[in-house]
Amino acid sequence: MSVQERKERERAGRERLILATARELAEQQGWDAVTTRRLAERIEYSQPVLYSHFRGKREIIGAVALEGAAEMAAALRAAASASSSAAASATDGPRARVTSLARAYLGFAERNPAVYDAMFQLDGGLAFATEDTPEPLKDAFAALLERLGEVAGDGVNPALFTEVFWAALHGLATLTRAGRLPPGDAERRVELLVDRLAMI
Amino acid sequence: MSVQERKERERAGRERLILATARELAEQQGWDAVTTRRLAERIEYSQPVLYSHFRGKREIIGAVALEGAAEMAAALRAAASASSSAAASATDGPRARVTSLARAYLGFAERNPAVYDAMFQLDGGLAFATEDTPEPLKDAFAALLERLGEVAGDGVNPALFTEVFWAALHGLATLTRAGRLPPGDAERRVELLVDRLAMI
């Protein structure tokens, strides 16, 4: 029995190694550089080993995306609670919480571009907006919804409002990183977005 | 002289054929299906011919993107003027113009997903937000700016406002098409976006 357990531990460890290596390589040189050959070489195994853990490259991307979704959800919740636990939480109120939520979202995308790509730009074979959407993805959306629901405004479906707000953040994140928007005015764009969308 | 002119005409015609074929193939089966071999076969030439017109696949994508930018600019201007030339233009005013502008943008993205990808999702080697940005791209942004400037609100830089509005539209377009947003509520999201962002 103990032998089998040890093997399972080793196997799980190797799977974490694969994902961590893929992620690191993607962040360093982009997902195009994450080839099965390079990945195999870095983990010091041959290519077929990858296929005993994942069906293929797409599934590796999907696994990294799920990791990232969990981290993003945590980052969003941390940002929201941090801004409310600070000195004067009652006065700055929901306005400051939404702003720091938006900054946290864009900050995550900026600090983890490859992970963000895995989540939203690449095909990781994940289901979205359906009942069999993986839990971490639903939870990341829920983290947004928790803070944005209170500023949706009267008579506006909180989920619908969150979708629009999220889309705007996603647009800012992707266009900024692709060099489609002048990089200097990022902060002003965030403030404008929050001022207009959020009903304080 | 006439011989040379004929050859140049033939060459220009073949270049249009390449782009039209690439675009058609991309719209039918996605850009992944646009390989140099398939493209060459469809235009009934060998692969190297492609490289006498374009540096590589990236440049073909970029050329399609420029075509698309010109079309999008025209579509946006048409939508804006159509809504104002309709019956009661003075009463519905800028609000209706902005809504139809947004619908036109999202409609273009939905009807020409491959072209939209070439413009904003893929690497076509084009410069953005710099002085040497190709004219069609600047013009498409200008088409947005023309209509959105009047609803930016007091003291808000029209260009900055246009960037934010554009980012929101871009987010809606990409997330919707990737199945990341429930497809049914598209129209309600547009209305919410326009209601909140545009200062009527």
Next chain:
DNA sequence: CTCGTATGTCTAGCGGTGCTAGGATCGAAT
């Protein structure tokens, strides 16, 4: 302790990709 077996890993290779070197061919100009 030895021996089959079963698990795990690797080597080698498939069909595909973007891209290019070098030779053949064809048409224009002399």
Next chain:
DNA sequence: ATTCGATCCTAGCACCGCTAGACATACGAG
């Protein structure tokens, strides 16, 4: 008619994702 230059194609490079089948290793049974 012949040369010469532009034009195009065949063939091939290195790389991609992925897989079949050989091999070795480590296990459990006797």
